[in-house]
Each structure stands twice: as C-alpha cells, then as structure tokens.
Amino acid sequence: MNNSPIHILLAEDEPSLAMIVKESLETRGLKISLFADGKSALQGFTKGNYDLVVLDVMMPEMNGFEVAQEIRAQDEEIPIMFLTAKSQTDDVLKGFHVGGNDYIKKPFSMEELIVRIHNLLNRKKLQQSSEQFRIGEFIFNFPQQRLIYKNNEPVKLTHREAHLLYHLWNNKNKVLDRSYILQKLWGSDDFFSGRSMDVFITKLRKKLNQDPTIEILNVRGYGYKLIIPST
Structure with missing residues (x-):
C-alpha cells in the first residue's frame, strides 16, 4: 500500500x-x-x-x-x-x-x-477505478479517456470531457441537472462555468456524431439528457 x-x-x-x-x-x-x-x-x-x-x-x-x-x-x-x-x-x-x-x-x-x-x-x-462502457456503437474507455467507434481509430477525450460524458452516461436517458454537474465538475454554477460547459457539450456531440442514434439534448431550464437507444 x-x-x-x-x-x-x-x-x-x-x-x-x-x-x-x-x-x-x-x-x-x-x-x-x-x-x-x-x-x-x-x-x-x-x-x-x-x-x-x-x-x-x-x-x-x-x-x-x-x-x-x-x-x-x-x-x-x-x-x-x-x-x-x-x-x-x-x-x-x-x-x-x-x-x-x-x-x-x-x-x-x-x-x-x-x-x-x-x-x-x-x-x-x-x-482510475472505473472501467469501460458501451454508448450506442461506441466503447467509452473512461480510464484511458477514449471513445472507440467500431473498428475505427480511438477518439481522445480531455479529462473534463471524459468526466462530463461519464456523468451523462451514468444518467443516460434521464435529465442531468445543470446546476449539479456544474458544481460537481466546475465547482461553481456561475455564468463563466455555464458557458464553459456548453462548449464541452458541443465538443462531445461532435465526437459522438458517428452514431446518429445518440443525442445529447438540451432540456432548457433543467440540464442535458444523453439519449442512447435500448439494446
């Protein structure tokens, strides 16, 4: 130890x-x-x-x-x-x-x-303690901060993108409260943090767009919802 x-x-x-x-x-x-x-x-x-x-x-x-x-x-x-x-x-x-x-x-x-x-x-x-998860046609390797689509080259995520995607996945098909995730990952739900999170959501959408069945919806006034089709 x-x-x-x-x-x-x-x-x-x-x-x-x-x-x-x-x-x-x-x-x-x-x-x-x-x-x-x-x-x-x-x-x-x-x-x-x-x-x-x-x-x-x-x-x-x-x-x-x-x-x-x-x-x-x-x-x-x-x-x-x-x-x-x-x-x-x-x-x-x-x-x-x-x-x-x-x-x-x-x-x-x-x-x-x-x-x-x-x-x-x-x-x-x-x-470090988490493993990997399936998101539609993607494999999300959280420890390595990578998204793998079928047999394509892995897409690298930043530290914050990986954590944001993890929380979206953990609440998949449910609304992830905007204030909660801002406090959890940014430490504040002020204007600057909110703008930053919007940028990261946009980046995640682009990285997930190879699978058209996946969506990250903006639920105005509440937060975001990661839509994943049931398998």
Missing part, C-alpha cells in the same frame, strides 16, 4: 501568497513543491512525480496557460488547476482549452481551494 503524501506542484510568483498557500496545504498533510515562475515550474514537473498541478496564470518566463499546454503534452491525465485574477469568459475558456481541469479566482479562501483540490483528486481516483 502506498502511504506517500499527495504531491502538488504549486507555481505562484507572488511570494506572500505562495507561502500562505504552501504552508496551509502542508498543515493538511500535502507535500508541496513551490516554483516562482513558469519556466522553473515546467522544469520541476519534468523532473518530479506529482498528483496535481496548481498554476498561477500571470507568471514571468512562461504564463500558466503555456505551462499547462506543455504539461499536457507530457501527461494527459494529471489534474491542473489555475489560480487567476482574470474573470473574462475568454480567459476562463482558454484555461480549459489548454488542458486545465478547474480554476479559482483571486482572492480565494483556503477552504475553497482545499475543497477544489480534493474534488480533482477524487475525480482522478474515480477515473
């Missing part, structure tokens, strides 16, 4: 905030490796073994989006969270597009940060 503490890479260029976050997380039994700029954070990631990455967006050398993109090229599954003072929709969506799994706006409480960290770690654990 592996009793090693959870190891988190933290990249934050504001010294006082960095130390507050580092010390608060360490008091909760987490191991923190702190970096003050994007370039050193990326180098540290390459050399280390981490369970989760927390990146400030605005950093010298490389910004958080650039670091996340490079990390995703090396590791498709590790959870990535952004710390950001930015709240524009395009900035939030960009974070998800480059491979981020969550974001938290400054100023934030340590309690909120810790809850979000544990949510990401729990999602990772769920993904």
